[in-house]
Amino acid sequence: MTIHQKVFAIFASIVIFIVIINLVKKNKLKEEYSWLWLLTGFVMIILVLWYDLLLMITRLIGAVQPTTTVFIFAILFLICVALHFAIKISILTDQVKNLSQKISLLDAEGYNNSLINHSPDSHNRQPQ
Amino acid sequence: MIDNIRRYSDVDIVVIDDGSQDGTSLAARDAGAFVIRHPFNMGYGVALQTGYKYAVEKNYGVLLQMDGDGQHSAEFIPELFRQVENFNCDVAIGSRFHAESQYRAGFLKSTGIYIFRKIIWMITGEKITDPTSGYQCLNRKAFEFLTNDIFPCDYPDANVIIMLHRAGFKIREIPVEMTSNPDGRSMHQGIFTINYYLFKMFLSIFITLIRKK
Numbered sequence: 001m002t003i004h005q006k007v008f009a010i011f012a013s014i015v016i017f018i019v020i021i022n023l024v025k026k027n028k029l030k031e032e033y034s035w036l037w038l039l040t041g042f043v044m045i046i047l048v049l050w051y052d053l054l055l056m057i058t059r060l061i062g063a064v065q066p067t068t069t070v071f072i073f074a075i076l077f078l079i080c081v082a083l084h085f086a087i088k089i090s091i092l093t094d095q096v097k098n099l100s101q102k103i104s105l106l107d108a109e110g111y112n113n114s115l116i117n118h119s120p121d122s123h124n125r126q127p128q
Numbered sequence: 129m130i131d132n133i134r135r136y137s138d139v140d141i142v143v144i145d146d147g148s149q150d151g152t153s154l155a156a157r158d159a160g161a162f163v164i165r166h167p168f169n170m171g172y173g174v175a176l177q178t179g180y181k182y183a184v185e186k187n188y189g190v191l192l193q194m195d196g197d198g199q200h201s202a203e204f205i206p207e208l209f210r211q212v213e214n215f216n217c218d219v220a221i222g223s224r225f226h227a228e229s230q231y232r233a234g235f236l237k238s239t240g241i242y243i244f245r246k247i248i249w250m251i252t253g254e255k256i257t258d259p260t261s262g263y264q265c266l267n268r269k270a271f272e273f274l275t276n277d278i279f280p281c282d283y284p285d286a287n288v289i290i291m292l293h294r295a296g297f298k299i300r301e302i303p304v305e306m307t308s309n310p311d312g313r314s315m316h317q318g319i320f321t322i323n324y325y326l327f328k329m330f331l332s333i334f335i336t337l338i339r340k341k
Contacts, residue, residue, distance in 0.1 A: 094277055097170060097174055097281060098277075100166060100167050100168070100170060100174075101166075101174065101177065101178045101181055103167060104144075104164050104165060104166050104167065104178055105164060105178070105181060105182055105185065107164075107165065107167075108162065108163065108164040108165065108182075111153075111157070111163060111165065112157060112162050112163060
């Protein structure tokens with residue numbers, strides 16, 4: 001690993017760190033997610049400083065180049081993140097749907113009563 | 129439409145307004161229906177489920193659903209109610225495909241319906257001729273079951289029938305008359321939409337099948 005690569009990688013991970021900490025500070029990112037991104041930056045620094053670890057993993061998974069290892073894990077990581085967000089969105093969609101249904105039902109009482117008060121004999125409504 | 133229903137049956141009418149911007153909800157309210165307005169457009173299935181939830185909340189025993197575009201003639205309401213109230217079945221579906229029916233669907237639509245008819249028959253052993261019918265009557269057990277979170281809110285059709293069947297509900301078909309939509313517009317439009325719809329329905333049926341009962 002050349003000194004250029006080292007400097008660039010460390011620089012990139014430090015920038016990620018600072019951005020995340022700033023986002024959490026400004027309340028734009030929930031603590032719930034920040035650890036994940038902090039860990040990402042942390043792993044990047046580790047791999048830069050401890051290059052042999054990367055070589056070990058490369059041998060372990062049978063990749064030819066250390067770069068391949070980095071890309072494989074980066075892509076796997078991104079797939080997991082995307083999947084996680086997809087799950088979250090599904091849950092949120094369901095919650096929004098349930099909430100709007102609830103609101104609709106609550107709101108309906110007022111909306112319909114406002115008319116019934118004007119014309120009390122319009123019709124009666126009794127549950128069966 | 130509402131006056132039409134009143135002519136045939138003395139029921140409490142609930143109209144679900146799925147976020148429409150025109151005067152639908154006002155008109156329906158002035159006609160004497162109980163109107164439930166969605167804050168924004170959420171789709172046909174969600175609107176159905178809102179109706180189910182309302183019925184559960186208000187402790188109704190039987191519920192009949194119709195599409196709001198006037199496709200379903202109100203004269204079959206008493207017959208559908210009778211089927212469910214006499215405990216002949218849990219769900220009565222108004223079918224537009226029977227011997228005397230005037231209804232003629234387009235080529236794509238009839239192919240799609242034919243495919244789903246076969247699928248339902250293979251899976252459930254029931255001969256349901258009109259799986260896409262939105263003209264249905266459900267008893268309390270059935271619509272309470274459909275207020276669950278796995279109700280397929282984007283396209284509830286054949287998959288709901290299979291879901292109901294797997295949950296042990298008895299389904300029956302009643303021949304009804306349907307007119308083609310006066311606007312000539314269907315919920316499912318265009319080649320792409322129809323293919324996408326078919327694909328989604330297959331997927332949905334498959335998921336329904338691999339889910340635990």
